[in-house]
Amino acid sequence: NAGVTQTPKFRVLKTGQSMTLLCAQDMNHEYMYWYRQDPGMGLRLIHYSVGEGTTAKGEVPDGYNVSRLKKQNFLLGLESAAPSQTSVYFCASTRSSGNYGYTFGSGTRLTVV
């Protein structure tokens, strides 16, 4: 079982560049999430989706966009990267009931210089 797969695993961007992070899950989960992890701050929710074609803003959405065109994929886009977006990004998914906990990907380490 692949679970949740994130690509790429590492990336270095220059300020102003754009990129897309891909999250793919093979568990037929309805709900998917993008979090960022920064030292001493835990994980903060960027955007989430409760189903194909639907997205919603989380706690820290500014500077990011998302799309959920297929149920198994959830894309996170940075239109114009800033050094403040240097972070580790995690994707997660769960069944719709929510009390199963999340399945996490292994993360994408992004550095913006």
Add this chain to the structure above:
Amino acid sequence: AQSVTQLGSHVSVSEGALVLLRCNYSSSVPPYLFWYVQYPNQGLQLLLKYTSAATLVKGINGFEAEFKKSETSFHLTKPSAHMSDAAEYFCAVSDLEYGNKLVFGAGTILRVKS
């Protein structure tokens, strides 16, 4: 809004000693509570979860947590620490509103000394 407070960003114990990681939550409704562990350069792995079936919850790797409503706490314990327990631990509460979002604490790094 729900929130989670983890007391102590770093905890150090000797191998074989009791592990106690503290978590307090704020929620206006009966919560779902979770503990996750993160090993270096990896994603988060579910340790255990409270979903109102029992106040004492047993998880993987010998960890357990007790839900205390009166104290709004969900502390994580393990009777005897092992070197392999060294990791970062996150407590989280589920937002039962739209989207079932998890709200995480800031994390506690556990160091195990030989």
